[in-house]
Amino acid sequence: MLRVRNLAVHFPTRRGTVKAVNDVSFELNDGEILGLVGESGCGKSMTLLALMGLVPYPGETVAGEVRFQGRDLLKLGRDELRQVRGRQIAMIFQDPLTTLNPVFKVGEQIAEALRVHNILKPEKRGLFSRSASGTDAIREEVIRLMEAVGIPAPEQRLEEYPHQFSGGMQQRAIIAIALSCRPHLLLADEPTTALDVTVQAQILDLLRQINQKEGTGIILVTHNLAVAAEFCQRLAVMYAGQLMELGPTEAVIFDPIHPYTKGLLRSLPYLVPKGSPLVPIPGSVPDLAQLPRGCPYSSRCELATAACWEQSSPWVEVQPGHAARCWRST
Ligand SMILES: Nc1ncnc2c1ncn2[C@@H]1O[C@H](COP(=O)(O)OP(=O)(O)OP(=O)(O)O)[C@@H](O)[C@H]1O
Ligand code: SF4
Ligand SMILES: [Mg+2]
Structure with a gap:
């Protein structure tokens, strides 16, 4: 349904270029629900906005290809894009209650x-x-x-x-x-974050029904891995503007490859078995305007080697359909 290749969104700032989305590639299969997860500020919303041609000024989609129904959306003119937007691809924006x-x-x-x-x-x-x-x-x-x-x-x-x-x-x-326009693809950016838990479940249930009845493909952005795990067939994990891991939900949750995914799972109260200690990830997210030359997770990763600091890490498919961006997965 959708194929995204090497997507990059930059914001020029006084501190330098903020690389909000950095070389992101993924696919969405027909009628699939894909979860896009990661901490606040990792580039989830900007990824969706870039697909829709809606990156806010002064941000800009500086590279990439977004293939949808045989066309590259990034090459469409304003009017053509407007036809696709809302009609074939619809978006539920973050902070919906002000929409x-x-x-x-x-x-x-x-x-x-x-x-x-x-x-x-x-x-x-x-x-x-x-x-x-x-x-x-x-x-x-x-x-x-x-x-x-x-x-x-x-x-x-x-x-x-x-x-x-x-x-x-x-x-x-x-x-x-x-x-309203029976879109083929629905981009849902944190559609339930502002709602209480019962209503959250109802809305997710509604989205699932739409997906099953109409075959609408859904990309669900959430920082809640438990929600994503329950709702999505595949998960994409983002960190500092990059996609770090992508695979079937069960594999990502129970057999994660990337050290960041592992760290994230160890730090979440609802995913850690009862009685086990929570282990926070040490350090903090790097400044997106001052990213290290190599892996953006290197300053926090206990497995980092010299290669990790120096060269950007490769995207490696470890199991069929389950891949990660890490030197250690080669
Ligand atoms: N106008 C701007 N100028 C500079 N940087 C910006 C601007 N708007 C967004 N960014 C940067 O882009 C990065 C990605 O933002 P994005 O909104 O995609 O994050 P997110 O993953 O959706 O976070 P959240 O979970 O909080 O919604 C952020 O780290 C932010 O610093
Ligand atoms: S590439 Fe290196 S620093 Fe980055 S996550 Fe893998 S092992 Fe850690
Ligand atoms: Mg967001």
Whole structure:
């Protein structure tokens, strides 16, 4: 479905060039759910934004290829990209609760998404205008979408404003907007972080249903490995702008290759067996404007050798479909 090669996003700053995404390559298979995990600031959001051509200024996608349905999205013009965005690829942005516009009714906002992409062409514009056949086509579609994402009493609730919705219901409305164009690919950036645990489970369940019913491919960004482990078929682990490990979820969780993945797993209370001590990773994440010449994890890695400091580490497939970027995996 999607093939990303050598993606790089840079931010020019006074301290130097911040390499927010550094040589990232991965694929998403048809109908697959891929988890993108890693600590805050490692480049997860920028990776998704780069796929959509939405890297914020002064950032820039300086290299890479993003193949989607036979085309390189990075080479598309603005108008062509706009056609793909929202229509074939939709994104649920991080901090979703600020995504909805507080001054428009929820129903209007879902209807607007349908209109922008000409999904249904009503005879005249204006909220829920009647089509030639006399049916209120957009209104019906909005209700169908609201029902599909589990918003109760959609006929009434489409007339309500975002502040009248709970956090979970707001997130459902955002998912309805994302799904309004029946995208092939959904990029979900921390879609449940702001929600409490029960609502979180409901939203993930909803995304899974969409994936199973519609075959929509999903890239789920989360810093919560437990959520990713439960939800995703494969996991990609990022650190300091680079992809460090990629493989089937079970293999990455139970048989990790990369020292960073191992360190991450040892430090998470919900993944460490009861009674075992938690082991934090020593040191701190390197400055993305002053990355070391070699492996960005070298200052924290107990296995680091001279090669690790000097040369960037190779991407090695250790098991079929399970690879890591580490000198020690060669
Ligand atoms: N305007 C900017 N100028 C300089 N650097 C930036 C700018 N915006 C983002 N960055 C850098 O890009 C890096 C990647 O940011 P990104 O938002 O992708 O992280 P993330 O993995 O999504 O983190 P989080 O889990 O906190 O959402 C960050 O370390 C940040 O320092
Ligand atoms: S390349 Fe070297 S420093 Fe980097 S993770 Fe592997 S062993 Fe550690
Ligand atoms: Mg982010």
